[in-house]
Amino acid sequence: MRGALLVAGTTSDAGKSVVVAGICRMLARQGVRVAPFKAQNMSNNSVVTLDGGEIGRAQALQARACGLEPSVRFNPVLLKPGSDRRSQLVVRGTAIDTVGARDYFRHRTRLRELVADELASLRAEFDVVICEGAGSPAEINLRDTDLANMGLAQAARLPVLLVGDIDRGGVLAHLFGTVAILEPEDQQLISGFLINKFRGDVELLTPGLDRLTELTGxxxxxVLPYTDELWIDAEDSLGTVADAPVGRPRPPVGTDWLTVAAIRLPRISNSTDVEALACEPGVAVRWVTDPSRLADADLVVLPGSKSTVSDLEWLRRTGIAAALADRAKAGRPILGVCGGYQMLGRRILDRVESGAGAVAGLGLLDLDIEFAAAKTVCRNAGAAAGIPVRGYEIHHGRVLRSGDPSWLRLESGPEGSVREAIWGTHLHGLLESDDFRRAWLRQVAAAAGRTGFAVAEDVSVAGVRAAQLDLLADLIEKHVDTDRLTRLIESGAPDRLPTLTVGH
Known part of the structure; x- marks a missing residue:
């Protein structure tokens, strides 16, 4: 089997990432040498690859679905939004510029060539490459500069599978309209549809699907059914809405629950750090934006941020900063990760990310941070209280001074700060180290007074992730015409597909 496919979506968050992961896992289980590819991603959820760069987290998950280590080859262009108008541009894993929509255009010729070369290289090495689009191919105002949707499909002659999320409503119109608004030559590559997140009796949908085929050819x-069992390694922060639970809380092993309030920062980055906690029975994790929701939480997590100074000001403006100070005085647990760790300190000197200069932190840790122009991007490993840990770092902020003891001893040296029940670290993915997470949660429960809380001894975050990938593959195999899908990958778009016209 040899070929390639582009999975596009009628909207952002239509399900492109999980469909690509599911197809990749299905093919890998069949012994096909398959790789994922997303030419251009926009996400603040990223991971560090084995080759020392950063890519979107969804592509890292898709690589694991293929049985591969994440690589910058699978996501050569990554945009990390720091504000509504400007994003950090990461090319082949390395941050090279901060751009707005207009000055991004000056990079487009070089990026288009880079993307084409990378995809050609992957197709030469692997039997199959499953590509993921970005946003929607119907963004015709951006067609001339498109690297990831129809621009990529045309350049590489890729058949396109268009995914629509029925949960949003109007999915049949979304699918029809997406095709119809495209130029005729782009329409010729849209080869089929896939419905995502369907609830109910599929026979009730069948007449609509039949009519869609009549109208579009x-x-x-x-039709993939909705399931709330798929939640780990989210593509971006769209799902991290206020008051939303993370995962599916399972009953506790002991008599007490442990409740976790994860603060949903406006420019949240690597929000997936808290997912390891949500894998544990008896741990209920919820995103919050209201200081009142911190009052009854046993643990508050302050996650990473792509705009640390701006999000720190938001904490003060919303009253969350004051609520955190009250928790610290009462000796109640707080964890800060990366940008959240930096906010917990006394002082941030930032002439790089925000240009704000010296800014007062929350003062809950005796810590001074300075932002450096060079970005730290690395994997790291070591131990905490003799327990092996590993993770990765992606940050501009560096510790100038810390009067609090470190609690992690990594290959690069001491890392993180701790004061009573307040912990902070730059290390993402730390809580995926299962033995460490269990030991640390016992400390958190003790500090929170949850004497009846007990950790399970058999929870593996890697195992949960693998099970979700297998579930995705199972859903593809059961609910998708895989024979047709295989022919599409091998043979490309059918000849002479009907051209739709938009009425006037």
């Missing part, structure tokens, strides 16, 4: 290859 394109089949619907499958």
């Amino acid at each position: 394109r089949p619907t290859l499958g």
Whole structure:
């Protein structure tokens, strides 16, 4: 089997990432040498690859679905939004510029060539490459500069599978309209549809799908059912809405629950750090933006941020900063990760990310941070209280001074700060170290007075992730016409597909 496919979506968050992961896992289980590819991603959820760069977290998950280590080859262009108008531009894993929409155009010719070369290299090495689009291919105002949707499909002659999320409503119109608004040559590559997140009796949807085929000449290859079992390694922060639970809380092993309030920062980065906690029975994790929701939480997590100084000001403006100070005085647990760790300190000197200069931190840790122009991007490993840990770092902020003891001893040296029940670290992914997480949660429970809380001894975050990938593959195999899908990958877009016209 040899070929390639582009999975596009009618909207952002339509399910492109999970569909690509599911197809990759299905093919890998069949012994196909398959790789994922997303030409251009926009996300603040990233991971550090084995080759020392950073890529979108969804592509790291897709690589694991293929049985591969994450690589910058799978996501050569990454945009990390720091504000509504400007994003950090990461090319082949390295941050090279901060750009707005207009000055991004000056990079487009070089990026288009880079993307084409990378995809060609992957196709030469692997049997199959499953590509993921970005946003929607119907963003015709951006067609001339498109690297990831129809621009990529045209350059590489890729058949396109269009995914629509029925949860949003109007999915049949979304699918029809997406095709119809495209130029005729782009329409010729849209080869089929896939419905995502369907609830109920699929027979009630069948007449609509039949009519969609009549109108467009394109089949619907499958209807994937909704399941709330798929939640780990989210593509971006769209799902981290206020008051939303993380995962599916399971009953506790002991008699007490442990409740976790994860603060949903406006420019949250690597929000997936808290997912390891949500894997544990008896741990209920919820995103919050209201200081009142911190009052009854056993643990508050202050996650990473792509705009640390701006999000720190938001904490003060919303009253969350005052609520955190009250928790610290009462000796109640707080964890800060990366940008959240930096906010917990006394002083931030930032002439790089915000240009704000010296800014007072929350003062809950005796810590001074300075932002450096060079970005720290690395994997790291070591131990905490003799327990092996590993993770990765992605940050501009560096510790100038710390009067609090470190609690992690990594290959690079001491890391993090601790004061009573307040912990902070730059290390993302720390809580995925299962033995460490269990030991640390016992400390948190003791500090919170949850004497009846007990940790399970058999929870593996890697195992949960693998099970979700297998579930995705199972859903693809059961609910998608895989014979048609295989033919599409191998043979490309069918000849002479109907061209739709938009009425006037």
